[in-house]
Amino acid sequence: MEGQVPDFLQKKLVNQYGEDLFQKILSGYRAKRFVTLRVNTLKTNVDFVKDLLKTAGISYQKVSWSKEALIVQEIKEAAIWELPVYKEGGVYLQSLSSMIPPVFLDPKGGENILDMAAAPGGKTTQMAALSGGRAQITACEKNKIRAERLRYNLEKQGAANVYLMVADSRKLDDFFSFDKILLDAPCSGSGTLKLEEQGLKQNITEELVSRSAKTQEELLKKALKLLKPGHEMIYSTCSILADENEAIIEKVLGKSAEIVPISPEELPDLPLLPVSIQGTLCICPDKFYEGFFVAKIRKR
Ligand code: SAM
Secondary structure, eight states: OOOOOOHHHHHHHHHHHOHHHHHHHHHHHHSOOOEEEEEOTTTOOHHHHHHHHHHTTOOEEEETTEEEEEEEOSOOHHHHHTSHHHHTTSEEEOOTGGGHHHHHHOOOTTOEEEESSOTTOHHHHHHHHHTTTOSEEEEEESOHHHHHHHHHHHHHTTOTTEEEEESOGGGSOTTOOEEEEEEEOOOOOTTSOOOSSTTOOOOOOHHHHHHHHHHHHHHHHHHHHHEEEEEEEEEEESOOOGGGTHHHHHHHHTTTEEEOOOOGGGSTTOOEEOOSSTTOEEEOOOSSOOOEEEEEEEEO
16 A cells, blocks of 8 residues: 655645645655665775676666766665675665765865764765765764664775764864864655555654754754854755755854855756755655755855
């Protein structure tokens, strides 16, 4: 049996996007998403992985905006788990949407970067790889069990220049300062709903949306305290609700920070939803992408 969109969420989405776009989102929730992976260049290289996939009889598709991202076809994740290159940390199963925030943060060697909500570490390890292992990354995670998963992934993927902190990012000392910050905030997950799974239990509630919004606001305020003036950060969520995205940015930014526009042309072929803050990006769920929100922010 197909899962249902909770009533409150349907109302919110229709209210925000209108009936036609709600139907588009719904078909994205119903779509069976392709398995996607990221080649971990700290351990291997893209051509080597492509050859391995061919030898294993796994066909793949490239992604226009990232050399390391591959869409694999007609297989389940378990087929990737079996590959030695997966077991050795040479590839990481990661959704395409979740690869976008690190691409826009553009981590470079020598930069001091904070990842404020890091586990299980898809984006932390991607940032490490994008900087060639040369950025100094502080990965902060509040949940101890998830932090262990993060530790495991950092080690497996050879992300050596990462300092792991098991702490609530909201309580970090304002004495710290960073060149760049990724705030991939905890959220309701309204972009990642999957209705095609049998008997799926929906965990998204109105209470979760408002609780997430409160945490997001506190985390973004803290991020702007810890970011060096004139420097940039990324705020992202896997929610497509304005309550957790544009509303948070509007509440927190004020005069202290501004949006650095992301141009959709930089990411061709992306299914986009309208946004109320020009220059931010909201991705519509479909068979390739999860619903996601990304904003680039500069501290004045
Ligand atoms: N960035 C991660 C990745 O790419 O793999 C996914 C992060 S997930 C959306 C949000 C994470 O933030 C969860 O692991 C959650 O436990 C953690 N978290 C929630 N509140 C936090 C806080 N106040 N400080 C630090 N981590 C927090």
